[in-house]
Amino acid sequence: MECGPVTGETKKMSFMKNYSKIATTLCAVSLCSACERPPEPTETNGTVIGGFNGEANPFDRSRVPVVLKDQSAVSFAKGSVLPWRSQHYSASAVLGADRKLPRPVFVAYTDDQARQRLLTAHKALFGNVAAGKPTDRGEGIGLDLAEGMAWVAKDSGAITLRRKGEDGISSVVGPEHAVQLAAAQMAALGLFRLSEHESLDLIGVNATMSASWDPQPDGSMAVVLVFNSALGKDVTEYVSGHTVIFGRRYRGVPIEGGSLKAVLDAKGTLVGVLQEWREISGETPDGIAIDPDAVVESRRNPATANLKLESRICGYFEDSFVGRKQTSPGVGCLYRNVVPGERGLGRLSLDFVTMTSDASVPLTGTPLVSEQQ
Numbered sequence: 389m390e391c392g393p394v395t396g397e398t399k400k401m402s403f404m405k406n407y408s409k410i411a412t413t414l415c416a417v418s419l420c421s422a423c424e425r426p427p428e429p430t431e432t433n434g435t436v437i438g439g440f441n442g443e444a445n446p447f448d449r450s451r452v453p454v455v456l457k458d459q460s461a462v463s464f465a466k467g468s469v470l471p472w473r474s475q476h477y478s479a480s481a482v483l484g485a486d487r488k489l490p491r492p493v494f495v496a497y498t499d500d501q502a503r504q505r506l507l508t509a510h511k512a513l514f515g516n517v518a519a520g521k522p523t524d525r526g527e528g529i530g531l532d533l534a535e536g537m538a539w540v541a542k543d544s545g546a547i548t549l550r551r552k553g554e555d556g557i558s559s560v561v562g563p564e565h566a567v568q569l570a571a572a573q574m575a576a577l578g579l580f581r582l583s584e585h586e587s588l589d590l591i592g593v594n595a596t597m598s599a600s601w602d603p604q605p606d607g608s609m610a611v612v613l614v615f616n617s618a619l620g621k622d623v624t625e626y627v628s629g630h631t632v633i634f635g636r637r638y639r640g641v642p643i644e645g646g647s648l649k650a651v652l653d654a655k656g657t658l659v660g661v662l663q664e665w666r667e668i669s670g671e672t673p674d675g676i677a678i679d680p681d682a683v684v685e686s687r688r689n690p691a692t693a694n695l696k697l698e699s700r701i702c703g704y705f706e707d708s709f710v711g712r713k714q715t716s717p718g719v720g721c722l723y724r725n726v727v728p729g730e731r732g733l734g735r736l737s738l739d740f741v742t743m744t745s746d747a748s749v750p751l752t753g754t755p756l757v758s759e760q761q
Contacts, residue, residue: 445471446474446477446478446481447471447473447474447477447589447637447640447641447642447703448471448472448473448474448589449471449472449473449474449475451472453469453470453471453472453590454469454470454564454567454568454590455468455469455470456468456469456470456568456571457568458568458571458572458575460572460575460576461568461571461572461574461575463575464571464574464575464580464582464588465571465582465587465588466582466586466587466588467587467588470567470571470588470589470590470634471589471590472589472590472591473589473590473591473635473642474701475699475701476699476700476701477642477701477702477703478700478701478702478703478721479641479678479702479703479704479719479743480678480681480702482639482640482641483678486675486677487677487678487680488675488676488677488678489641489675489676489678489704489719490585490638490639490671490675490676491671491672491674491675491676491716491749492583492585492638492643492668492670492671492704492716492717493668493669493670493671493672493715493716494544494666494667494668494669494714494715494716494717495544495545495666495667495668495669496543496544496713496715497542497543497544497545499524499529499542501545502528502529502540502541502542502543502545503522503529503540505540505545505547506522506529506530506531506538506539506540506547507519507522508579509538509540509547509549509579509661510531510538510549512549512577512578512579513538513549513551513577513658513659513661514533514536514538514549514551517533517551519531519532519533519538520532520533525539527541527542527711527756528540528541528542528711529542535551535552536549536550536551536552537549537550541710541711542711542756543713543756544666544710544711544713544714545666545667546663546664546665546666546710547579547661547662547663548661548662548663549660549661549662550651550659550660550661551659551660552659553629553651553652553653553654553655553657553659553660554653554654554655554657555598555628555653555654556628556654557614557616557617557618557626557627557628557654558595558626558627558628558629558630558652558654558656559654559655559656560627560630560652560656563593563595563630565656566593566630566632566652566656567590567593567632569652569656569658570630570632570634570650570652570658571588571632571634571650573650573657573658574634574648574650574658574661577658577661579661580648580663581667582636583667583668583669583670585638585639585668585671586636586637586638586668587636587637587640588634588635588636588637589634589635589636589637589642590632590633590634590635591633591634591635591647592633593630593631593632593633594630594631594633595627595629595630596627596628596629596630596631597625597626597627597628598625598626598627598628599611599624599625599626600612600614611624614626628653628654629651629652629653629654630651630652630656631649631650631651631652631660632649632650632652633647633648633649634647634648634649634650635647635648636648636665638668638704638717641703641704642701642703642704643665643703643704643705643706643717644701644703644704644705644706644722645665645705645706645707645708645717646664646665646666646706646708647662647664647665647708648661648662648663648664648665649661649662649663649664663710664708664710665706665710666706666710666714672716676719676744676746676749677744677745677746678719678743678744679743679744679745683745684702684721684741684742684743687741687742688723688739688741689737689739691737692723692725692737692739695725695726695727695728695737696725696726697723697724697725697726698724698725698726698736699723699724700721700722700723700724701721701722702720702721702722702743703719704717704718704719705717705718705719705720705722705751706718707751707752707753709753711756712752712753712754712755712756713753713754713755713756714750714752714753714754716749718742718744718749718750718751718752719742719743719744719749720740720741720742720743720751721739721740721741721743722738722739722740723738723739723740723741724736724737724738725737725738725739
């Protein structure tokens with residue numbers, strides 16, 4: 389949660405609501421952002437069913453995909469239809485007789501290239517707002533700004549941008565409208581290009597809920613009512629912004645761990661970008677050999693053997709901490725197991741195992757050694 393002054397002594401508190409039925413949002417840094425997302429049920433004709441889905445495409449949720457209207461957004465996404473990412477799938481469905489997956493190769497930026505990328509990114513979102521000299525900050529390079537943030541990770545070139553936006557009740561009407569606005573404005577920004585075999589999908593849409601309070605003489609807090617013109621009445625809380633979370637697929641298979649987040653203010657204007665993936669330059673000719681299913685299963689923690697399996701995703705995994713070096717995504721399976729009698733974060737026990745015996749394809753990255761050291 390975030391609490392800060394609005395006007396005078398009135399306080400506004402913002403919190404996140406996820407349209408994709410994600411129960412909990414974790415704020416801690418993790419090597420596996422997919423591990424942070426509790427599993428979602430499959431939605432079929434308005435009926436929620438548990439377990440694995442039986443869709444023709446194992447990577448898609450049956451939630452209605454978003455059909456993009458803006459042509460630049462279509463070009464950006466490498467297709468006119470954005471499917472929603474399933475939380476129940478296996479890449480085994482797309483393996484050939486050789487049981488191999490293609491091996492993508494990530495782009496690696498030098499420090500000088502990262503500095504130039506930072507200046508380009510700053511101009512794209514902030515326009516002609518003056519920026520100071522790029523400053524080395526260990527795992528990244530940043531700009532000192534009077535308002536906002538501009539930062540690029542070393543090696544991965546991942547971008548973080550945030551500027552001040554409009555407050556108040558959001559004019560964005562629901563998650564699909566947010567996706568349309570985000571895709572069009574991300575395309576216009578011109579900072580991100582997908583490689584030949586990449587395409588976009590949707591991981592989720594978050595709504596930022598806001599409310600205001602006035603401090604009282606006795607130390608209590610009185611709720612401040614805000615008029616919502618769309619509803620025609622006063623409300624105690626309201627949607628004040630959205631974050632659209634894009635995922636990507638390589639040759640149709642999702643890459644878990646990485647994402648691209650677009651932050652929209654109350655007017656639906658793009659005011660923030662958080663790139664949590666590494667760009668792909670191509671692929672190796674040999675691919676990644678996938679072990680037999682029985683071998684992969686044997687790598688699970690024996691302590692979870694008797695727990696109910698709530699969901700399983702098997703495919704590409706990228707280290708979501710972009711400050712770490714990784715040359716290719718790993719291949720693995722994430723199992724979410726239900727712990728009896730537990731609630732909240734403790735209700736799930738996770739197994740995260742590799743699908744290959746090839747030690748050159750780890751699931752996580754390694755600490756970055758700066759060129760300045």
